[in-house]
Amino acid sequence: MGCTSGCFKCFLNILNTVYAFFGLLIIGIATMSLSQAPTAYIIYLYVIGVVLFASSIIGCCGICQESVCMTTTYGFILLTLLIVQLFGLFGNSFDEEYIKRFAVEDVDVKWKQEMVERGAMDKIQRTYECCGRNGPEDYVSIGRTTLPDSCYPDGKTNIPYFTTGCVNAAADEFLRFFSYANNSKWGSFAITALLCFCTFYLVQRFRKERRRYTYHY
Numbered sequence: 001m002g003c004t005s006g007c008f009k010c011f012l013n014i015l016n017t018v019y020a021f022f023g024l025l026i027i028g029i030a031t032m033s034l035s036q037a038p039t040a041y042i043i044y045l046y047v048i049g050v051v052l053f054a055s056s057i058i059g060c061c062g063i064c065q066e067s068v069c070m071t072t073t074y075g076f077i078l079l080t081l082l083i084v085q086l087f088g089l090f091g092n093s094f095d096e097e098y099i100k101r102f103a104v105e106d107v108d109v110k111w112k113q114e115m116v117e118r119g120a121m122d123k124i125q126r127t128y129e130c131c132g133r134n135g136p137e138d139y140v141s142i143g144r145t146t147l148p149d150s151c152y153p154d155g156k157t158n159i160p161y162f163t164t165g166c167v168n169a170a171a172d173e174f175l176r177f178f179s180y181a182n183n184s185k186w187g188s189f190a191i192t193a194l195l196c197f198c199t200f201y202l203v204q205r206f207r208k209e210r211r212r213y214t215y216h217y
Contacts, residue, residue: 016059
C-alpha cells in the first residue's frame with residue numbers, strides 16, 4: 001500500500017471515528033428528549049444518529065481490514081446519502097406553512113387531551129415555554145379558573161406566566177431547526193462527496209493489491 005493510500009486510510013478513519021461519536025451523541029440527545037421534544041423530531045434524530053454510527057463502523061472495519069466488500073458497501077451508503085442531499089439542494093424545499101403544520105400536530109393532539117385530562121400539555125409548555133394552544137386565554141375558554149404551573153417559568157406561580165401560545169412556539173422552534181439544517185446543506189454535501197471519493201479510491205487500491213497478491217502467490 002502506497003503513501004497516498006495510507007494517507008487516505010488515516011483521513012477516512014479519523015473522520016469516521018468523529019462521525020461515529022457524533023452519531024452516538026445524536027442518539028443520546030434523542031433519548032434525553034423522549035419526554036420533551038415532539039415525536040417526529042425524536043424519530044428524525046434517531047434515524048440520523050443510527051445511520052451515521054452504523055455507516056461509520058462499516059467504513060472503519062472495511063478500511064482497517066482492507067476489505068473490498070465492506071468498503072464498497074460503505075461507499076454505496078455514502079453515494080446514497082450524496083444523492084439524497086443532492087435532491088435536497090436542488091429539489092423543492094419545504095415551505096414555512098408546511099413546516100408549521102408539521103410542527104403543531106403534537107400540540108393539537110395534546111391540547112385535545114388537555115381538555116379532558118389535566119396536565120396533558122405540561123411537557124410541551126415546559127419545553128417551548130408557552131401556555132395554551134394559542135395563548136393563556138385558551139384555559140379560560142375551557143372553563144379553567146387558574147393556569148397550570150407549567151405555564152410559569154420553572155413552575156413559579158408568583159412570577160409572570162408565558163404569554164405565547166404553544167402552536168406559535170412549536171412552529172418557531174421547528175423553523176429554527178430547519179433553517180439551521182438548510183444552511184448546513186452545502187457543507188454536509190461537500191464532506192460526504194469527499195468521503196465518497198476517498199472511499200471508492202481505496203476500493204480500487206484494495207482491488208489492485210489483491211490482484212497483485214494473487215498474481216505473485
